[in-house]
Amino acid sequence: MNCEHCKERLATVTVTQVVNGQKSEKHYCEVCAQSFHPFNLDFHKEEQIPIHQLVSNLFGLPVWNSGAQEKAPSTPKKSDQCPTCGFTFRKFLNEGKLGCPQCYETFGKQLPLVLSKIQAGTTHSGKAPGKPNHHNEWIKKQIDSTREQLQLAIHEERFEDAAELRDEIRELERKLERGGVDAP
């Protein structure tokens, strides 16, 4: 079989991917596989369901692709444009990416529809600049659960594991003592 990416060299590498619960296997040559990297989302861009399609499927909107774009009946109104980067919501749907931080305000009304489909929610609930976060609590919880694992390891006479777990707890306690990991 030839590489699915360059369609030239022999495919020797299989990449398994799960997108929206669908498992798929892609076969690449060594050269193309090299450019695949766990955090390089770009590589699978063509294979992934593009965000614009996802939204279209969801709302029954037509799918635009770069070729058909000129034929799209309505031209975006000027008010739809991001003042900083000039992106329109349609351009975002085509690219799958936003142009600048300001876009999040410009498209603040439409974005939650997309986000609710790909995220657990549409509102941030984590760390924020200038605010202390609950990291120490998390480390404390971590120590508790590691202690449980330690008890289990001792009970099951897995002493090597127990020794590692003990070291792990010490390391976590040191982290906690050094404290204010997140203090500014």
Next chain:
Amino acid sequence: MNLEHFLKGEAPGWMDVKGLDADIVLSTRIRLARNLDGYRFPLSFTENEAHQIDVMIKEALQSIQNDEHRFSHFTVKEMPALQRQVLVEKHLISPLLAKKEKSASVHLSNDETISIMVNEEDHLRIQCLAPGLQLAETYADASKLDSKLEEHLPYAFNESFGYLTSCPTNVGTGLRASVMMHLPALTMSKQIKVVTQMLARLGMVVRGIYGEGSENLGNIYQISNQITLGKSEEEILKDLQEVALQIIKNERGAREALLKNSRIILEDRFNRSLGNLKYARIMTSEEAAACLSNVRLGVDMGIIKEVHLNVLNECMILIQQGFVQQYAGTTLQAGERDMYRAKLLREKLNLNNQMIKEKGEERYDV
């Protein structure tokens, strides 16, 4: 530090054999995506903006520099292609960054556990790597650095959407946490498909790093969170941690069952693989990865005693084509690479055996 320091074939700090469940979890990675307010994302910014961002981040890192945070700075376009590839293979930069021309750069800590990519998909990507399963600790390291940088950089942040990123799949926490796991027994017993399906339902992604046929190459899987918005960092890490522990438990169970039912077959397989690594003259990366996986499992199960996990970690990195070519000192055709790869493995596995025997005592007596 000069670039040569980071191109060495030694296993980097985050691949040390320590940390919890280090036999199954090879490494933990935390990545935080951040952007600067008032600048367009790398997708659409100008050369001038890119340069300004590069300078701002460099200055911010200089002003927070101390013994804990000391970085060497490299500009991507000044690096030869092969060197970029070696850094990608060491997971110090992403393939995307390696291709960037516009003022893209990377700041690396000397022990290679921290890498800060500038002008990749986002203005700033803080990456911390650690051996074994250490999600809380590694996140603490990344978050600490992030908080320090935040005092010197105008982060793009929005009350409702959190940290703003170029791609909406990263917005919110900007956090991608991943664990790299060696799961040979789950793979051999065909349970890995069930695991993969379960994870997809939990909003996690499983990627085989590389694979041959339906099996993943070297039986190594990378498991990471997909959700970045609507969950706090702690929740994301806790969920991933729980999933990782569950998988470890299943893998251990599968290993016990294998050992009980087919010990002699395993002994044969592991020792054959070790023989191939030590004596073969032609090695594709697939075969090398499969052999290394077998030998690793053999060491974990106590069947192979003469090889140290450190050596196997190092080999896992070295068999990649960039490293093989660096070792040869020139670019190579696929066939030539397979010959050099075999030579490299022979050297590593025969040489390191002796070294371990010599300094074995001091090594284990810690």
